[in-house]
Amino acid sequence: MSNRIRTAVAGVGxxxxxxxxxxxxxxxxxxxxxxxxxxxxxxxIRTNRDNHWLFTFILNPITWIVDLGLxxxxxxxxxxxxxxxxxxxxxxIARRGKFVMAGFASFAVIYPGLVGVWQExxxxxxxxxxSVGICVIVGVxxxxxxxxxxxxxxxxxxxxxxxxxxxATVYLIPIVLLFGxxxxxxxxxxxxxxxxxxxxxxxLGVQQVPKSAIEAGQMFGATKRQILSRIQLPLAVPSxxxxxxxTVMMALGIVVIATLVGAGxxxxxxxxxxxxxxxxxxxxxxxxxxxxxxxxxxVSTALISEPGSTxxxxxxxxIILAIAALIAATVIxxxxxxxxxxxxxxxxxxxxxxxxxxxxxxxxxFITRPFNDFIVRDVLIRAQNLLNNSLSWxxxxxxxxxxxxxxxxxxxxxxxxxxxxxxxxxxxxTDSVDTLTQTIVAVALSIVIALPIGVWLGRRxxxxxxxxxxxxxxxxxxxLIYAIPFVMIFxxxxxxxxxxxxxxxxxxxxxxxxLGIRQVNTESIEAATTFGxxxxxxxxxxxxxxxxxSIILAINQMVMMVLAMAxxxxxxxxxxxxxxxxxxxxxxxxxxxxxxxxxxxIMATILxxxxxxxxxxxxxxxxx
Amino acid sequence: MPGDxxxxxxxxxxxxxxxxxxxxxxxxxxxxxxxxxxxISRIDQTVAVRDVSFDVTRGxxxxxxGLSGSGKSTLIRCLSRxxxxxxxxxxxxxxxLLAMNDDELREIRRGKISMVFQHFGLFPHRKVIDNIAYGLxxxxxxxxxxxxxxxxxxxxxxxxxxxxxYPQQLSGGMQQRVGLARALAVDPEILLFDEPFSxxxxxxxxxxxxxxxxxxxxxxxxxxxxxxxxxxxxxLGDRIAIMKDGSFDQVGTPEEIVSNxxxxxxxxxxxxxxRAKVLSVGSVTVPGTAPEDARSVSxxxxxxxxxxxxxxxxxxxxxxxxxxTTIGVVNRHNVATMLQAEQL
Numbered sequence: 001m002s003n004r005i006r007t008a009v010a011g012v013g014x015x016x017x018x019x020x021x022x023x024x025x026x027x028x029x030x031x032x033x034x035x036x037x038x039x040x041x042x043x044x045i046r047t048n049r050d051n052h053w054l055f056t057f058i059l060n061p062i063t064w065i066v067d068l069g070l071x072x073x074x075x076x077x078x079x080x081x082x083x084x085x086x087x088x089x090x091x092x093i094a095r096r097g098k099f100v101m102a103g104f105a106s107f108a109v110i111y112p113g114l115v116g117v118w119q120e121x122x123x124x125x126x127x128x129x130x131s132v133g134i135c136v137i138v139g140v141x142x143x144x145x146x147x148x149x150x151x152x153x154x155x156x157x158x159x160x161x162x163x164x165x166x167x168a169t170v171y172l173i174p175i176v177l178l179f180g181x182x183x184x185x186x187x188x189x190x191x192x193x194x195x196x197x198x199x200x201x202x203x204l205g206v207q208q209v210p211k212s213a214i215e216a217g218q219m220f221g222a223t224k225r226q227i228l229s230r231i232q233l234p235l236a237v238p239s240x241x242x243x244x245x246x247t248v249m250m251a252l253g254i255v256v257i258a259t260l261v262g263a264g265x266x267x268x269x270x271x272x273x274x275x276x277x278x279x280x281x282x283x284x285x286x287x288x289x290x291x292x293x294x295x296x297x298x299v300s301t302a303l304i305s306e307p308g309s310t311x312x313x314x315x316x317x318x319i320i321l322a323i324a325a326l327i328a329a330t331v332i333x334x335x336x337x338x339x340x341x342x343x344x345x346x347x348x349x350x351x352x353x354x355x356x357x358x359x360x361x362x363x364x365x366f367i368t369r370p371f372n373d374f375i376v377r378d379v380l381i382r383a384q385n386l387l388n389n390s391l392s393w394x395x396x397x398x399x400x401x402x403x404x405x406x407x408x409x410x411x412x413x414x415x416x417x418x419x420x421x422x423x424x425x426x427x428x429x430t431d432s433v434d435t436l437t438q439t440i441v442a443v444a445l446s447i448v449i450a451l452p453i454g455v456w457l458g459r460r461x462x463x464x465x466x467x468x469x470x471x472x473x474x475x476x477x478x479x480l481i482y483a484i485p486f487v488m489i490f491x492x493x494x495x496x497x498x499x500x501x502x503x504x505x506x507x508x509x510x511x512x513x514x515l516g517i518r519q520v521n522t523e524s525i526e527a528a529t530t531f532g533x534x535x536x537x538x539x540x541x542x543x544x545x546x547x548x549x550s551i552i553l554a555i556n557q558m559v560m561m562v563l564a565m566a567x568x569x570x571x572x573x574x575x576x577x578x579x580x581x582x583x584x585x586x587x588x589x590x591x592x593x594x595x596x597x598x599x600x601x602i603m604a605t606i607l608x609x610x611x612x613x614x615x616x617x618x619x620x621x622x623x624x
Numbered sequence: 625m626p627g628d629x630x631x632x633x634x635x636x637x638x639x640x641x642x643x644x645x646x647x648x649x650x651x652x653x654x655x656x657x658x659x660x661x662x663x664i665s666r667i668d669q670t671v672a673v674r675d676v677s678f679d680v681t682r683g684x685x686x687x688x689x690g691l692s693g694s695g696k697s698t699l700i701r702c703l704s705r706x707x708x709x710x711x712x713x714x715x716x717x718x719x720x721l722l723a724m725n726d727d728e729l730r731e732i733r734r735g736k737i738s739m740v741f742q743h744f745g746l747f748p749h750r751k752v753i754d755n756i757a758y759g760l761x762x763x764x765x766x767x768x769x770x771x772x773x774x775x776x777x778x779x780x781x782x783x784x785x786x787x788x789x790y791p792q793q794l795s796g797g798m799q800q801r802v803g804l805a806r807a808l809a810v811d812p813e814i815l816l817f818d819e820p821f822s823x824x825x826x827x828x829x830x831x832x833x834x835x836x837x838x839x840x841x842x843x844x845x846x847x848x849x850x851x852x853x854x855x856x857x858x859x860l861g862d863r864i865a866i867m868k869d870g871s872f873d874q875v876g877t878p879e880e881i882v883s884n885x886x887x888x889x890x891x892x893x894x895x896x897x898x899r900a901k902v903l904s905v906g907s908v909t910v911p912g913t914a915p916e917d918a919r920s921v922s923x924x925x926x927x928x929x930x931x932x933x934x935x936x937x938x939x940x941x942x943x944x945x946x947x948x949t950t951i952g953v954v955n956r957h958n959v960a961t962m963l964q965a966e967q968l
Contacts, residue, residue, distance in 0.1 A: 210743070212742070212744070213747055215701075215739070215745060216739070216741060216745035216746075216806075218706055218733070219704060219733055220733060220734065220758055220759035221729075221731065221732075221763070223730065235747075237749075
């Protein structure tokens with residue numbers, strides 16, 4: 001016991017010494033100048049763009065092919081009379097016998113036209129279709145390869161992980177450097193961002209093929225190629241379809257950010273609504289994005305037939321007749337000049353929403369103003385002062401190390417210390433502190449909201465089932481949209497970013513928490529009940545402790561999602577790393593992007609590992 | 625008999641060692657008497673199959689019975705090289721399977737050996753009929769021929785009318801009938817069964833065993849059958865091998881094993897067996913002569929079949945061999961003595 005006290009006293013002594021002799025903030029002179037090589041690379045690219053082989057033989061042909069794909073898709077859809085796409089979508093889905101779904105989907109095709117963003121949605125659809133197409137062409141073979149080849153998997157896996165943690169604005173930078181500004185770099189960025197789930201799910205699908213099915217193939221003397229093409233690939237189809245759906249969703253998530261490099265389309269519209277501060281227009285346009293996602297998702301699912309499905313095939317002459325009718329309709333439509341969408345009711349949807357938000361802002365300003373001021377003045381600025389000036393950076397590193405040590409042991413303590421110092425060395429200490437404090441506030445708010453709701457829902461599966469479509473759609477809306485109403489209510493600054501992050505992060509938080517509560521072993525609960533425990537005792541003594549790993553995972557997810565929102569926070573005046581990454585992307589100092597990228601990846605990794613380790617510690621020991 | 629032309633398959637000193645690195649050290653350790661557990665703790669390798677040798681004659685049903693972890697699944701996979709054995713020989717009609725290259729091995733699998741799997745191993749994306757035709761499809765047999773053959777086999781296993789369903793629409797027992805049909809469709813010389821009925825309900829299991837016995841009567845294939853169920857082994861096997869820790873404890877006919885278990889381990893299984901169901905009348909026959917008008921019974925019939933006769937009256941029963949020659953008599957006393965031995 002006295003040993004322990006001695007250790008504690010020594011620890012406090014060291015911390016005090018670090019505080020007294022250390023310095024506030026991270027020394028600027030230690031900046032290792034990471035941006036330099038990037039910036040010099042940038043000027044090298046500028047001088048060599050026209051004659052270096054890298055451009056003339058590799059990058060330019062890629063640009064040319066992608067551009068051709070985008071242009072032809074876009075002009076083809078634009079050339080069609082407006083009523084053809086909804087009919088085709090209806091036919092493709094109705095062919096599977098899902099008539100209600102087909103009706104919804106064809107309405108979703110018309111919706112952007114109704115609200116006056118027909119042309120923009122064609123641009124976005126073309127961009128997404130081409131990007132997703134490239135993802136499938138590249139991702140499926142890579143997925144199969146990683147499934148069959150252990151070495152390929154061990155090489156690709158860390159790359160895929162990195163592709164998903166690095167903020168999109170950061171890897172847009174090399175793409176902009178190499179491909180310039182325009183739709184092609186936007187498509188390439190979308191491909192990079194949306195490719196990982198395609199590869200992962202293909203690989204998973206191939207790996208999940210039952211071993212006995214493969215052994216059966218081998219026993220009948222099938223060659224490796226026959227086993228792959230006749231057994232493994234067909235059985236992986238459901239997983240590949242899921243991969244395509246995921247890829248579509250991911251591609252959609254980057255639509256807004258891709259406009260920073262000139263993607264145009266719906267994302268551009270959304271960006272503008274943020275500048276015009278029109279939540280109504282923002283909502284209308286973002287619903288168009290959701291509609292596009294919905295259509296692409298349903299159509300891609302309907303095009304691929306699942307194994308074992310027993311739908312009837314249409315007779316050939318019916319299909320021929322239908323195609324002939326479509327062509328005839330197209331010709332007639334062209335002759336009559338019906339290719340523009342005829343009507344637009346955009347403002348009549350948008351205006352009431354704007355009015356409502358304005359009313360809300362004015363009516364509740366007695367709450368929102370003080371809340372805004374409290375968060376900014378009393379929480380964020382104080383915390384930033386504390387971390388930047390009052391506490392020495394040496395003390396911060398030491399405390400973080402100790403915390404990591406208690407949660408996850410020595411290795412993690414060293415990782416944390418090295419990581420924090422590395423952030424300092426990139427020269428982005430102050431920005432990181434900004435982002436970190438906002439993240440902590442957002443996560444704290446998310447926990448306070450999501451966990452009680454999750455615990456409550458966990459014992460009410462019916463209500464949860466009813467709520468789940470709402471939670472789902474909250475996750476498909478592009479993150480920037482969340483921010484718009486809050487920008488109006490709270491004015492530009494860190495608070496709308498924080499609130500938007502909270503709204504973005506709580507659905508998975510609620511999901512995972514209620515899942516954990518629901519999955520608690522029934523026998524444990526029955527046992528507690530037979531001993532006469534009250535509902536409250538069962539909840540606090542059995543359900544919550546047993547659901548703890550899942551709850552910590554929920555927190556982990558929320559931390560990750562809040563960090564992902566950091567970029568969006570930057571777009572609405574949140575400052576921090578998000579703002580810097582946009583500055584890097586749109587301004588001349590591209591090297592800044594590398595610093596920001598490294599800082600944010602390090603921060604994400606440390607927070608991720610710490611929460612995961614906590615979850616592991618809280619897990620009841622597994623059976624031996 | 626080794627080298628006998630009537631052997632369909634001869635297995636010589638097969639070993640399988642799992643773990644990183646060369647198996648040689650594990651094999652030499654095992655040869656000098658180390659147990660499986662000692663080898664794991666010393667070099668972190670597992671000896672799954674340990675110096676197994678046996679012959680199976682044409683048309684024979686050879687059952688390998690063992691509990692989980694005994695190495696029986698590994699052994700049957702070594703016989704078809706789904707798992708590559710670490711050492712040994714597997715001779716099919718005198719040709720060493722382990723020396724074959726991929727193409728030769730594929731030829732053997734296409735024509736000579738078929739396998740039925742524990743969890744059926746059906747292809748969920750193919751209809752029942754296409755599952756059955758799979759082996760022929762791989763051999764590039766034309767569609768009409770292979771479907772005709774598949775339909776024929778479907779009828780043999782009693783599933784006509786189910787051709788256009790998907791496997792997951794069938795019950796477990798029916799799925800395994802498909803598995804059996806798929807194996808039979810290529811008309812193999814040797815059938816490997818890897819615990820085919822262990823995933824089924826007891827009643828269905830019994831039904832499938834009867835079905836297999838019925839089929840085997842007409843088709844006379846060479847069968848190697850893996851099971852963890854001793855009763856199943858007794859019902860199906862012409863000969864049984866009891867496997868433990870990677871090697872065979874005893875090999876023999878059901879009667880030999882039940883009447884004379886070689887090790888305490890084998891005895892544990894035998895103890896639970898109702899002997900009257902396994903042992904033949906011949907095993908309790910004593911020398912002697914019966915009166916002219918005495919009832920007679922074949923020496924090879926099971927003891928349980930004469931119990932009603934013994935209860936009927938106490939006269940001795942004459943025992944005759946397959947040629948009708950009298951070899952002795954049996955009475956209540958003999959059978960009761962045998963049954964009492966079972967209790968001890």
